[in-house]
Amino acid sequence: MARSTRPTRSLGPGGDKEVDFSLVALFSASSLATFLAILKALVALGFVIFVHELGHFLVAKACGVKCEKFYVGFDIPIRIWRLRLPSALVKFQWGETEYGIGIVPLGGYVKMLGQDDNPLNAEAEAERARKSADEDAAEVDKNELAEKDAVAAEEPVELDPRSYVAKNVPQRMAIISAGVIMNLIFAVIFAAVAYRMGVKITPCVVAGTSAGDPAWQQAWPSGSQIVQIGRDGDPDSDLRFQWELRYKVAESGIGENVKEMDILLRAPDGQEQWKKITPTDRLKQQLGMVSLGIRPPSSSRLSGTTPFYRGSAAAEASPPLQPGDLITAVDGIPLAETGSPNTYYGHQVLEQLAAAIDSPMTLTVQRTGIDGSTETVEVDLAPAPFYSLGLEMKIGPLVAIQQGSVASEVGFQAGDELVTLNGEPIGDPLTLSQRVGTLAGEPLEFTVTREGSTVAIDVPPLGPELNIPYMGPLPVASIESLGIAFEVTSQVTGVQPDSSAGEKGVAAGSEVVSVQLRVRGEANKAYVAGNYGERYEEEMVIGQQGVNWMSIHHRLQHLLPDTEVLVKLQHADSDPVVISLAARPRAETYFSDRGLVLTQMHRQHTAASWGDAISLGFRETREKLSEVLRVLKMLVTREVSVDKLGGPITIVRVMGIESSEGFSRLLLFLTFLSANLAILNFLPIPALDGGHMIFLLVEAVTRRPVSERIQGIFTLIGVVLLLALMIYVIFNDIARI
Structure with a gap:
């Protein structure tokens, strides 16, 4: 057979x-x-x-x-x-x-x-x-x-x-x-x-935390390194950000409930401490992921192709920044090496620039010539203007209080809604941290609404404000010196009269539905086509694929000249309307990201x-x-x-x-x-x-x-x-x- x-x-x-x-x-x-x-x-x-x-x-x-x-x-x-x-x-x-x-x-x-x-x-x-x-x-x-x-x-x-x-x-x-x-x-x-042969890895170094997320709540400092995930095994300095960390976090989110993780964190001073932390699932519905809210490490070396965003403060640096420049000091303060010669973490640069958001700074860069020779160049970098359409959004409730912060000591609670600061309306949530920063060293008084009641909270003098750049993808901002993170909605509560939105008669009470960019000029169109592709001008719909008002606002900071901004607004029960607006610098207000494009941090891991x-x-x-x-x-x-x-x-x-x-x-x-x-x-x-x-x-x-x-x-x-x-x-x- x-x-x-x-x-x-x-x-x-x-x-x-x-x-x-x-x-x-x-x-x-x-x-x-x-x-x-x-x-x-x-x-x-x-x-x-x-x-x-x-x-x-x-x-x-x-x-x-x-x-x-x-x-x-x-x-x-x-x-x-x-x-x-x-x-x-x-x-x-x-x-x-x-x-x-x-x-x-x-x-x-x-x-x-x-x-x-x-x-x-x-x-x-x-x-x-x-x-x-x-x-x-x-x-x-x-x-x-x-x-x-x-x-x-x-x-x-x-x-x-x-x-x-x-x-x-x-x-x-x-x-x-x-x-x-x-x-x-x-x-x-x-x-x-x-x-x-040797493999380039991105080490599990914390280069910053996203406002309101678990690592931010536990106040993990920049420069800390994750050296062990789970109690089994031994500490390992060669853990990789994109593999061990990323997939262990992802595994914790499999199933109906997110699982708690044990992580051994090595602080910048070398002290190690076990942390129990549960990733947030706030992104699961929209993006299908859970997160600790940690930014991967970057190098202080500028990109070898595009060292800065066109239209940014870095694009106007004097003398001009060049591809591959290595930043070694900011305003005369040398960066700390990573442990490898001539290698520095980029977050040191970004945080020093953010701390002096309204001040010109000097970058010390090491520049390598075509013949391999190196020279040290001092580059002046002006503050980055805060570009705005003139729309002020409603501030949402506090989403988190940082452990050990001033806010946790004076009585702020998650769910509180900020109403006033020193007797004045809370105003634009995107400029709140800067306004608090200008009051550093002075006592503050906040009023909040809590479960239908108004509560006054006195805050002792705060230190300098960090003004950390938005890391996304959730619409959450923070006041770092105070230790609160709050939601930023897409509902318009105010319009600046001398802005583009004010000139077009945009009324408070509208809801931003989407934003779309339109590039003008052949040179600008060619630049966008070569660097960003067709998606640069795609409609950005609020609530889809991580799009929110904060991510849109971040895009507005590095627009090419004469870019038209089409904003779709929904007011009450009326049909949506599309209004053409222009982003303009806002007086005496600055943006923490000056437009530097840093390369990802890599370290060679070679088997002995x-x-x-x-x-x-x-x-x-x-x-x-x-x-x-x-x-x-x-x-x-x-x-x-x-x-x-x-x-x-x-x-x-x-x-x-x-x-x-x-x-x-x-x-x-x-x-x-x-x-x-x-x-x-x-x-x-x-x-x-x-x-x-x-x-x-x-x-x-x-x-x-x-x-x-x-x-x-x-x-x-x-x-x-x-x-x-x-x-x-x-x-x-x-x-x-």
Whole structure:
């Protein structure tokens, strides 16, 4: 009796439906750099696919199976009208196997005797694997042959001993699982080599906290470093912001209730303290995430391409700032080194500028010339004007009180609504911290409404105000010297008479629905197209994708000259109206962000030995496997939308970014892709290795193979579903372009 003939051994439409490794022939490259980036991505993806198929091939050969083809890509004949394309870019015969690179780069496959990736060809392929027990006899007369044929019709046929279907269940299981095992082995190898070469990591250093969020409430100081997450293990200074921290925080948010975390925090003075902290879920509904509210560290080095925002105070610095400048001091005060020579944290620069928001400052920069020589340059940087449309928003309730702050001592409570400051209306919430800063050293009196009652709160003299820049994405501002964080709504409660909004007659009581920017002038349009793309002028709708009045106000600070601001306002029950406004500097008011573009802080993490490198390789692979499993779980539980899935275009784009950061970063991304392929390919879905493993398990239990007809039906269903998913993620990719 013939055994199952449906072991699909391909990576693509006919087999291992790894959607993320597909459709890489979209390179209508507009430049050599784009073409080379795509080519590099294709080669890297092709190698991951090659490794997968090599696993199947080697184990199949070890089990004595005849392998007729080994292809990366599919050798499918393609005809476009009268033009006939070759089915393979390269192919050659070596021994009994044809090796090649197919013209359709959707995966790869190993063709074994006794199997075919197309269920419609399964029956014909099965016949190839069968042979009569006496077919090799040299001399048989016609009568004897007829007699033997009659007997053979009543007896089970014999299988070709070199066919896949002739092998026992354990051998076929080994062949099926070999691709996944090979991917896991090379995932470790990729990561180990990367760490031995040295990997750039972003350390878990706190560069600032977002007003009102958990880390802000606990007053985590800038420059602190997270050295351990969870009580298991030992402190580690090489924890990575984008991996250990990010994903541990994300894991705490899985499920109905956010889980508390234990974090060992090392203060700038070296003292370590365990913190119990629960991430906030205020972003979960809008952005699908939980957060501690920590800003990742930046370097004090300016971007090598765009060192400042055009239209900002930094753009008017004298002498001009240049790409790659390294800031080493602010107003003569040297920055503290990070522990690595000539490396400084960017938050030191930003905080010193914010503390002197209304004062000109001098930056000391180290500048490297084309010939490699360095020079020290003193750069004067003026205060940044506070650009405003003239709209003053209603202040919302206090969302948090900082632990150990003045506010916690004098009796402020979350939920209080600020009404007056020293007898005057509280006014524009976006300028409140600056107004409090001008009263530093003087006693203050606030009145608040609390549960329908008015409460007066006396505040002792405060120290200097920090005026930290908005970090988002929630509409929350703060008074750092006092220790309160309050919401900023999008409801207009006042209009400055000499502003653009005042001139257009905007009335209090309106609600801002959305804002849209319109760039004027060919030079400005070209700049936006080259630096921001079409999304710069997209409508920003309040309440969608982290858009709020504070994020819009931040955008207004770095507008190009003559930019038109279209504001959609809703008043009471009337229809929304769109008004064209202009952002103008507000008298005696300044913005804390002067427009410097700092690079992300990186530190080289190099394994001391190959033993350490292999250990890190196993850790990296384990983390990537956990990450893929976590995302799959969130997809099943609908905690993450399928709209977030990326396809081949996203992979090529991300791989281009990673490869630009160095070969070791590319190797780590290949580790991620290998783990991704290993798990997705072993899901119990027909047409994937996991689906074939299910068929083999059934055969092992029942001691008879699943019928070819049933396997064919399920395989076709799996292929259709996976093709649909492939098309869906490709459309997702196109929509993001």
